[in-house]
Amino acid sequence: MGLFQVTLQEEVAYAYYTIRKLVVKNKQTNSTRRIIQYHFTRWPDHGVPEPFELLQFYKRVNSGHTAHKGPLIVHCSAGIGRTGSYIGLDALMKQGTSSVEIDVFDYTEMMRKDRMNMIQTAKQYEMLHFVLLEGLTVMTSSMSKTDFCRVLTDMLEDNIPAQQYAVLNNAKPEYSTREYKSALSNKDKKKNRSILAVEKYKIRLMTTTSGYIDAVNIPGYRTPYGYIITQHPLDNTATDFLSLIAQERSDTVVSIGNLKVGTSVIFR
Template identity: 40%
Template sequence: MEAGRHKCEPYWDDDKPMAVSFFNVAVKETFHLAEYSIRKIQVTQTKSGKLTQKTFDHYHFTSWPDHGVPNVLDLLDFLWKTRDTPRPRPGPVLVHCSAGIGRTGTYIALHILIDEMNATGQLNILQTITKMRHQRKNMIQTKEQYECVFITLLEVVKYGQTSMPTNHYLQAYPTKGGNLTMGRKTIDQLAEDIVSMNSPHNADAQVKNRLWVNGQQDQFVVGAPSQLLKQGYLLAHTPYKTEHLLWKLITETNSLTLITLGAETGLEFIPHPSHICEYGRVTVATVNETRLTRGVTLKTLSVGKTSDSEKKEIANYSVDLWSDETDSSSVIEHLIILMEQMENRQKKLKSHPVTIVFNVSDTKQAISLCIMNNIMSTISVHKGVEIFNNVRRFQDVLPNVEFTEETFRLFCQLAFVYLESTGVYTNM
């Protein structure tokens, strides 16, 4: 189903094996990300006396709308992932959407053109698509999809593949630092580009992805993407007489991790240890409190509707580490501990939104926390280091947040320290 319409017969089942004519189809592995899913599908032929099996890498781009175009950074992430997947044997790549011409044509054209550019150093987009249309009518259906090919290739020409395998980054970063090339540019050059992409300060700037709570906007909340969910972060201003709306948001979105930035943030809507408070129709009790590091404190909260006996355990991490950008290695170490805690909760409790509550003066720190967590998630999930595009995704989430070259280098340093401390690269 897509947009309420039946577009394709199911040919796999994530929950159980399925029989399709003379084949048994079984999904052996499934991994769902915010924009696409990855599966290992094992197909067994049963017609002949001797059983034969093949395993397919299945990449399912779930956020690409029919007749439309995806976010270019999401498309590039998907494109590089599929191109980097090693093939166990020679053979063609099967690509389909619903009609097999619009999204399929766009995706195939990008692959052909990137190969052409790598081989010859030149591009002829019109000629390539004309050849494709001679083989299959209407390949690339809309003007927007045609434009998407140009925009995506412009990114490839200008920046290339800015992600890097974790083992390569770990080996090269200590000696090269800002001179390390990621894609077509060095870290220092990418940092300069990030600064140039900052939006001009605008007091009247519109906020994208603003969320309504209880049919009103009294409580400021913005949704932002994590690696696992399209709205993996709920960025909320510290409530002022709207504590009941904040807790309504947290409970209704099943957000099981709450981060409060600043020592004073949370005093209005989180009870003291061993105390219970009601906020509208939500009851919150602080069960215990533990100091994890000098700047990170964990409170275990029991939260539920006042009229319901069922309660959920929510982890509240109070973060009071930095008041301005810094390259302090000790601050990075504290942040890594925090983000490892966040990652463990996502694995233990399955994917859920993380709510981050902050004062307006801490907006940059809130955005930076999301970026750093996404960088670490990319390392954990893809075994790759992607800093540049993780920063770009958040440059327009909230208005008037300016990133400096020093901030970008802080993100690069965080990735190295995380790899060095966890040994994620050994899984390569």
């Protein structure tokens, strides 16, 4: 139906986004255009995404190459909130790599002169600052698996892993008092009370009244729920641990360290 025919050639899902390769054909002229669609899948309906997740998506989009010189098309449902946040990220990241300063307020105001309410909420505006901070201060790079050994050797010679780890320690996210109080609950089910699980990543155990188990989701490369990380079960949490395996349908458990002492258990 209609003038154009759209054919999906390929679709690859990753932890935070999906990439689709499309072919659009004009039925009258038989001309075709190949299009790549980058679809960010981790933006919640009522909230904002993790800065790291949006930044990884931005870098993937920015690494794409095309022979066409036209402008980037960005859209969401209404075309103002999420769209404005992404456009602000793209423009200000590019400005920040060539200038000593950026002005988020000024650029937001400029966008709103062309389209009302670009960056729709205060949370989106605040989130943009955090993504830019991480993007302009934490330098990351990607490599193919064939280049990994060579690149790793060069990194070790320059002590880059130690430098990157120091940057990560300085870029820790900040949590509210409420989040700390929640993380400190159920003390009798924690082996080490200095190791806390963030509430929004916790897994709810359906077989208990409290729903609590000291376990969180960790994303994989292709899925946002690639791993579950937890402590070695205590005497009073062994049943919970087995219930979690059954609930999440995990078929592999990786135990690390001396089980008598107890460290981490990772399973999928």
